[in-house]
Amino acid sequence: MKPLLSTTNYASYALYGAEGSFRLLKEIGYDKIDYGTPCDLYEYGKGLFSMPEKDFIAFFEKDAAYSRQYGLPVGQVHAPFPTWPESGDPEELEYMLRALEKSLQAAAIMGSPYLVMHCAMVYGWGEDLDPQRTKEQNFRIFERLVPIAEKLGVKIALENMPMVHVPSCFPSWLIQMIDAISSDYLVACLDTGHANLSGLNCGEYIRALGDRLQVLHLHDNEYGRIYKRGNELDQHTCPFLGNVNWQQTFAALKEIGYAGTFSLESDLFPARFPKEMYPTVEKFQHDILQQAVKLYFEDAE
Secondary structure (H helix, E strand, O other), X not given: OOOXXXXXXXXXXXXXXHHHHHHHHHHHOOOEEEEOOOOOOOEOOEHHHHOOHHHHHHHHHHHHHHHHXXXXXXXXXXXXXXXXXXXXXXXXXXXXXXXXXXXXXXXHHXXXXXXXXXXXXOOOOOOOOOHHHHHHHHHHHHHHHHHHHHHHOOEEEEEOOOOOOOHHHOHHHHHHHHHHHOOOOEEEEEEHHHHHHOOOOHHHHHHHHHHXXXXXXXXXXXXXXXXXXXXXXXXXXXXXXOOOOHHHHHHHHHHOOOOOOEEEOOOOOHHHOOHHHHHHHHHHHHHHHHHHHHXXXXXXX
């Protein structure tokens, strides 16, 4: 079966709106879309997730109609971030959890098989002072959400986070959470940029996850090259413009029999160019991904 290619809609949605985004990305040649906007526009107590239910549903039904009109299915939807509010306030946490439940509903409306969710970072971006507490809180969150996911037919894909002082940067952490919940509706999403910023080899990460890995966020950065260790920038740039080893990455995907979509999240790369150049830049990214998949995945021995 021909590998399917996808990209995030962050930039195109902002530049052209929902319909224009679906139309352009289809014209460029993508097979699916990573529908990050508008779920990433989460605000506590207002905005999209405070709409009356009928308006919330209508919003996504409109975008789902564009997806069907232009023949560009949604392969994954992003959940709001962060999964744990910085305030730690119980009321805000409950609002966030309801927003995550609504995001599963949005994914179902969009026809997406996956909702990608960041693991909860109870201590934010700082040093995790109690990894066991963090693990327990994550378990409670997913124990609540997975039954809803099962009912809606949308899998939750846990995404690895960057930096070694955040427990969920490691494959062992994702594996423990997925295996503890023990549901076909909790799987893994590998973010190559996050793994690279953690100093982890993406190929080894993929082999560790094995068949738990069903979703990809492919992007690059220059970990340890021009930034001081511990202060690296999550550049979200086009593959081959950083120092992720893409040959090893695709070889590992082939080794585990990865059958999912190859999806770019290199959304900050187009932002470096004038908006008039966006179609050219996005086509460049599409062609780089297409050729890399052919060279290192399809044609690799």
